[in-house]
Amino acid sequence: MKALFIGGTGTISSAITKQLVEQGCELYLLNRGNRNAALPTGVNLIQADINDEAHVAELIENLAFDVVADFIAFEPAQLERDYRLFKDKTKQFMFISSASAYQTPLSDYRITEGTPLSNPYWQYSRNKIACEDYLMKQYREHGFPITIVRPSHTYDERSIPLGVHGGRGSWQVARRMLANKPVIIHGDGTSLWTMTHNSDFAKGFIGLMGNIHAIGESVHITSDESVTWNQIYEIIADALGVKLNAVHVSSEFLAACSKVDYRGGLLGDKANSVVFDNAKLKRLVPEFVATTRLDQGIKQTVAYILAHPEHQTEDKEFDAWCDKVIQALDAAARSITE
Structure with missing residues (x-):
């Protein structure tokens, strides 16, 4: 060919x-x-x-x-x-x-x-x-x-797949996990996703x-495997060898207070449950089967990135934004309960 x-x-x-x-x-x-x-x-x-x-x-x-x-x-x-x-x-x-x-x-x-x-x-x-x-x-x-x-x-091995990250990639979320800082998960984390x-x-x-x-x-x-966003973030934390400290934030709220296009990337995509029927692909390509389970693939990706500092791109602006979002939610909760 x-x-x-x-x-x-x-x-x-x-x-x-x-x-x-x-x-x-x-x-x-x-x-x-x-x-x-x-x-x-x-x-x-x-x-x-x-x-x-x-x-x-x-x-x-x-x-x-x-x-x-x-x-x-x-x-x-x-x-x-x-x-x-x-x-x-x-x-x-x-x-x-x-x-x-x-x-x-x-x-x-x-x-x-x-x-x-x-x-x-x-x-x-x-x-x-x-x-x-x-x-x-x-x-x-x-x-x-x-x-x-x-x-x-x-x-692939060069970037950790996530729902919410900044304009410079996903490494900053991994850094937050490694530092035991709270990590934002959109919605309540129970919607189904396929990676x-x-x-x-x-x-x-x-x-x-x-x-x-x-x-x-x-x-x-696509793969036939369906996982929730909570499971995805737990898999990433486990691959990093840390305990996940998750904070769930409404997708609409994230879209409203970010310079990143979360309206498209979340409301138009990742905030929704999706389960793919691959029957057509398997009719056309009878030998097709996705064999890399997500937890296995994520472990490979995390190991590769930890061994290759050139893929560890800091994003201080995104890091500060996460802190602001979490602080704003905490302040709103206190103002209602006080």
Whole structure:
């Protein structure tokens, strides 16, 4: 198989890149080269900015692919560019959408690919929906061979997956745990969530590549494991070897008092219970099974981050904000009970 990835070094795509190279795929990555140092041997690099359409067109003029996948498209205009570049150069075009595009709030917590797409809380999700609409139009009217993939919360060894963190990543929450400081959990922590290790996501994605039954289809790829946010934070604390000191805070309150977009990330996504039905993926890729249990994956991630200080990015602004939120709640409680 000959494939081209636009991107290829992110949380989701890096695991796919690794597994494809191990399987002998002729893989090309088109990116700006900022994160290519850790790529496995055997990857063919096309260094360019995908937004420079004319330059990219020159670079791929004599190339054609079995699969082209765009991991970094977020708006319809970017897919319009991809269509112009690749409409005659690939047998399958794969777009990475988002499970946050599904109906929010849900009318049924069990999500299938037939669940409506609607998210009034998050522009990011609405943009992904618009991208899907554009691609389906090209498939219906021009036969453009598209496959839409919807990941949910996918993680790797470089970042601890969380619900509430600052703009500089999740390490500061781990620091708070290690210092026995209170850690904010949105809502009451009992809503169900699904996290998927990127190595498991890669297995499903690769199974869709070159799969004639996936053309014209939308498919989500997630683990079958459902956990509550309380369990998630307990798993992280356990991996760090500390006792969790949790404070539960309304998602609406967090969205109202933060500069970070918690309205989209919480109210439009993580505040809602979600359970994914992966039956469609398993019909298309019968061998797919997610094998990394969350507690196992989190232990691997925590161990990696503790051993690699470059991934321990402090966020003093977020740390101070957490203290303010908790102090405000304590003060409000005292004012009512006094």
